[in-house]
Amino acid sequence: MxxxxxxxxxxxxxxxxxxxxxxxxxxxxxxxxxxxxxxxxxxxxxxxxxxxxxxxxxxxxxxxxxxxxxxxxxxxxxxxxxxxxxxxxxxxxxxxxxxxxxxxxxxxxxxxxxxxxxxxxxxxxxxxxxxxxxxxxxxxxxxxxxxxxxxxxxxxxxxxxxxxxxxxxxxxxxxxxxxxxxxxxxxxxxxxxxxxxxxxxxxxxxxxxxxxxxxxxxxxxxxxxxKPANEFVAKFIGGHNIVDRAGKKFAVRSDLMNLQTKKPAAKTDAILGTISEIEYQGTAFHITLAGKTGEDLIIQLAENKFDTTPLKVGTEVYAIWEPSLAHALG
Amino acid sequence: MREGRPRSFYLLALFFAAYVLFLYGPMFAIFVLSFQGPQGGLTFPMNGFSLHWFAKLFAGNGIVDIGAAFRRSMALGLVVMLITVTLSVSAGMAFRKKFKGSSILFYAAIASLIVPSIVTSLGIALEFRIIDDLFKRYIFSDWQTGMGLFTSGLGAHLTWTLPFGLLIMFAIFNRFDSRLEEAARDLGATPWQSFRFVVLPIILPSVIGIGLFGFTLSWDELARSSQAIGSVNTLPLELQGLTTTVTNPDIYALGTLTTGVSFVVIGLCLCIILLLQRRQAKFGSDAGKGV
The missing domain is CATH 3.40.50.300 (P-loop containing nucleotide triphosphate hydrolases)
Structure with a gap:
């Protein structure tokens, strides 16, 4: 050949x-x-x-x-x-x-x-x-x-x-x-x-x-x-949430986000929202969050993590992530 | 809802039965009448039952000169078939590419289907008379006529078969997957090789259909032949003449014989197709399976 x-x-x-x-x-x-x-x-x-x-x-x-x-x-x-x-x-x-x-x-x-x-x-x-x-x-x-x-x-x-x-x-x-x-x-x-x-x-x-x-x-x-180059790439390739921080857009992998009910400490970024949907996907739960500021997020939560913080549709939670894991979009 | 057929079924079935009766009834009547006894006539009732009229047909002394008309019609039909197939396939290929004036050309080609056949025939005859006059005046003073079986007659038949051939080709290429030609090109086929080894074998059954259709249209053409055929008769013209003069059922025997031959040919074709399909099915099939 x-x-x-x-x-x-x-x-x-x-x-x-x-x-x-x-x-x-x-x-x-x-x-x-x-x-x-x-x-x-x-x-x-x-x-x-x-x-x-x-x-x-x-x-x-x-x-x-x-x-x-x-x-x-x-x-x-x-x-x-x-x-x-x-x-x-x-x-x-x-x-x-x-x-x-x-x-x-x-x-x-x-x-x-x-x-x-x-x-x-x-x-x-x-x-x-x-x-x-x-x-x-x-x-x-x-x-x-x-x-x-x-x-x-x-x-x-x-x-x-x-x-x-x-x-x-x-x-x-x-x-x-x-x-x-x-x-x-x-x-x-x-x-x-x-x-x-x-x-x-x-x-x-x-x-x-x-x-x-x-x-x-x-x-x-x-x-x-x-490292998706822009918002289109991040959305098309999937598994990302686009968040707006000080007028700049960032992509955060949805499996690297976490949910908690208490107000987070200052060093992590967070978005407050209401759970609108919970889907069980076998390896993880996909939780849709309607953010208070208008953005929709999807968070992938491993089954064992989900079990420690029981969540229901309508619960108000914070989506949190390490700022270092947020990737700035062009 | 209950099981069982609605009333509309029986109405439609009755309608369909009437349709079949009108379609095949006449042919069946002629079959039966062709077995008239020697004293029988052209109409019912049957006067005995015999093969007398078939024997007379083969003896060759019954009907005037059916044989010559038969050969003329056959030859004309074959020529019409060849030209129809060649031109229809070429035109079908050409029309797949967009070119200027393609729709005008298309409408011009099929418009002759709308014109009454007898008018077309008359027009062709008139046209040839004009040509004859011009020939006589300017070229050969002893010119007789250009009208004939393979000039005006052929033209008259082609005005009928070519539009049909073209329309069939359009239908065929509508369904044709042009990616097959791209694949052929990708594998190094020249345009001619792509036509010869990919397009033609795939459309061949339909092309044969066009050929048979063209032949049949020519074979039983009456109106278009009537004015444009020249001095000799085709078989349909001859038979039409006979219906007014002949009083014996040998004309029915002729009809039965030709129909019988057609059925034998069709039957043979079907057998060959079945045989080929069975041979290929031997190799098994996984079509539609998830393997």
Missing amino acids: AAGSPIELVALTKRYGTTLAVDAIDLKIAAGSYCCLLGPSGCGKTTTLRMIAGHEAASQGDILLGASNVTDLPPASRGTAMMFQSYALFPHLTVLDNVGFALKMRGVDKAERDAKARELLGLVDMANYVDRLPGQLSGGQQQRVALARALITEPQVLLLDEPLSALDPFLRIRMRAELKRLQRELGITFIHVTHGQDEAMALADMIVLMHDGKISQAGTPREVFN
Whole structure:
């Protein structure tokens, strides 16, 4: 397998008429890393992926793959391969012919491309299904075939467009682990578009959070979670409360907040509020607090902590946190 | 609410039965009448029961020259079928891309469905007369006519089959997942390879449908042929002529025979489809399972 290549986007822009889908983004993705483009729908993440793949022409800017500028190359000569949302397997071809398709287009003879396709199908545990049609496969099996089909061209970069969205929750977690394993074993660069922050956190070496055609923040999952760049990032990645202190906004992780009924000592920050909702989530209680000054907070309280201070809807409590744990937002 | 059928069910069932009767009743009457005895006539009651009229048909001395008309209609139908399929598929592909004037072109193409067939036919005949006159005056003084089976006749049939073909192609490409073409492109297929190995095999059943539809439309076309066919007759024109002159049921035998052939062809096709499906099902299926 080919080793991965680094990717660099330089002021990459996509305009549809007057609307700006992707607004001059700059991004460097390290070779052999797992990168997740994350964001709400319409943020430009899929357009960015499609421009890297070559299925969408860039309005401006450049795409560099390794040492070469691939902006004007057709998809197949870029060294990228794409796995489409809901896989786009050819319904009239068997699993074997689907996987061998790219080689057939290059004029490789049947024996050779079948052997290569079987090898790739072995890699994704689908060697026993060569004669089936895509309609005879489950969602997870289809995804494995789509992976094999994309990998047969030995790409340096694999582009995945919402690869897990068609699967049920249980299977999604299993296939997620498998994607990660495959990326580790092949050592090539994966760029994975998703709108699920849990998926991105679980998989990515680098999360690129996009909003309105711009990159809000790029960094490791821990950086993005612990040091969100702005209010949008903090809200999208979840698990944070936004608090206002002296006109400045701070993000505080909701699992690092605590609740108490007595007035707190001066050194901790606090917000007085009324409990409006208590949800039991198994590992923790999620308690919604309607703050007296208008803000809504969610506090995650471990079960044992919850038991020491019995709380009810309507109780007035203080949400408290260590000031050092508050992260200033840009 | 109680179990059992509402009264509307029986009303609708009655309506449906009447529909089926009107649809297939005439055909069934002709089947039965084609087995008339040698002394039987064109109408009920049956005068005995025999294969006499079929035998007469095969002997070839009953009806005037059905064979030649049959071959003409067959040849014309096949040519119409080929042209309809080729042009409809190309036009269907073209219309998937937005281009200037596409809607005007589309409406112009299907407008001929609204014009009464006989008017279209007359118009084509008139057009050819004008062309003939121009030829005679300016090019060949001994020019006879440009009208004929594969000129004016072909044109008349295409005004009927092409709009239908185009409309069917629109329906097909409406449902076509264009990501399949993107996937092909991603895997290195040229536009032609993508059409040849992905698009065409997927739409092929519908394309065959367009072909059969085009052939059928041409095969039993009467009104559009009537003025524009030139000096020779197609089978429907020949048969129409016969209904006014022939008094024997051999024309019914002909109808029964052609219908029978159609049923055999359809049956064979269904068998082949079933066989292919069964062969593929052998490999098992996990569709819809969470594995």
